[in-house]
Amino acid sequence: MNIFLLEDDEAVGLGLCYSLQNEGYNVTHAKTVAEALDIIEKSKFSLYILDLTLPDGNGYDVCKKIKALGDLPVIFLTAYDDEVNVVMGFELGADDYISKPFRVKELMLRIKSVLRRYNKDFHGGIIKIKKLEVNTNEAKVYKNGEEIILTALEYRLLLILLNNRGVVMSRTKLLENIWDVTGDYVEENTLTVYIKRLRDKIEEEPNNPEFIKTIRGIGYVIEND
CATH class of the missing domain: 1.10.10.10 (Winged helix-like DNA-binding domain superfamily/Winged helix DNA-binding domain)
Known part of the structure; x- marks a missing residue:
C-alpha cells in the first residue's frame, strides 16, 4: 500500500518513513508544497499524510488539490491543535488530525482506522x-x-x-x-x-x-x- 507523506522537518520525516516502512507501507516523502503538488499530479496514493506548515505554503492547499482528484483519505499532521485549524481541516475533507508531538503507535492506529473506513464506505x-x-x-x-x-x-x-x-x-x-x-x-x-x-x-x-x-x-x- 502506497502512502504519501508531506513533512519538511528532516528528523520527523525520516522517522515517519522508517516507521511506516516497518509496517509494510511504501512511502513517498515530499518536503515542500511545490514538490508535493508535482508528485500528486503524477501518482495516486492510498493515503496522504500532510504537515500543515511548510516553507512555501501549507497543507490545506495540498489537501484541496488531493480532494479535487477524488475522495482520497487525508490525515493532517501538525503542531497546531486549536479548534479553528481542526474544523478548517475537516471542512476541506480531511479524515483525521493528529498533533505533534505524537506517539508513532497512535498514528499507525489512526492510519489503519481511516483506511478501514474508506475500504468499507467508499468502495x-x-x-x-x-x-x-x-x-x-x-x-x-x-x-x-x-x-x-x-x-x-x-x-x-x-x-x-x-x-x-x-x-x-x-x-x-x-x-x-x-x-x-x-x-x-x-x-x-x-x-x-x-x-x-x-x-x-x-x-x-x-x-x-x-x-x-x-x-x-x-x-x-x-x-x-
Missing part, C-alpha cells in the same frame, strides 16, 4: 434507501434522481449512519467516527448542527424526518427498510 458501489441514492465510488448523493451537494462532513456523517443502518449511534460514537477522536475538539452542539444541515438537504420534511431519526437521550439512527 461499495450504490446504496439505495427509498428516494435516496449514494454512489460511494464517486462520493455523490442523489435524491429523486437529482444530485444533492453535501460537505465532506455531511457526507461522512450520512455514510456512517447508512453503514450502521438499524443501529442507534450515540452522539459520542458518531463524533468518534467522524473525527476519529473523542470529540474534544468540538463544541457540544456541533453534531446537532450537522444533523440539522444534513436533514435540510435530504429530508422532504426536516422537522418530521423520514431518514435520520432521533432517539431521545441516546443518538440517531437510519432505520432498516
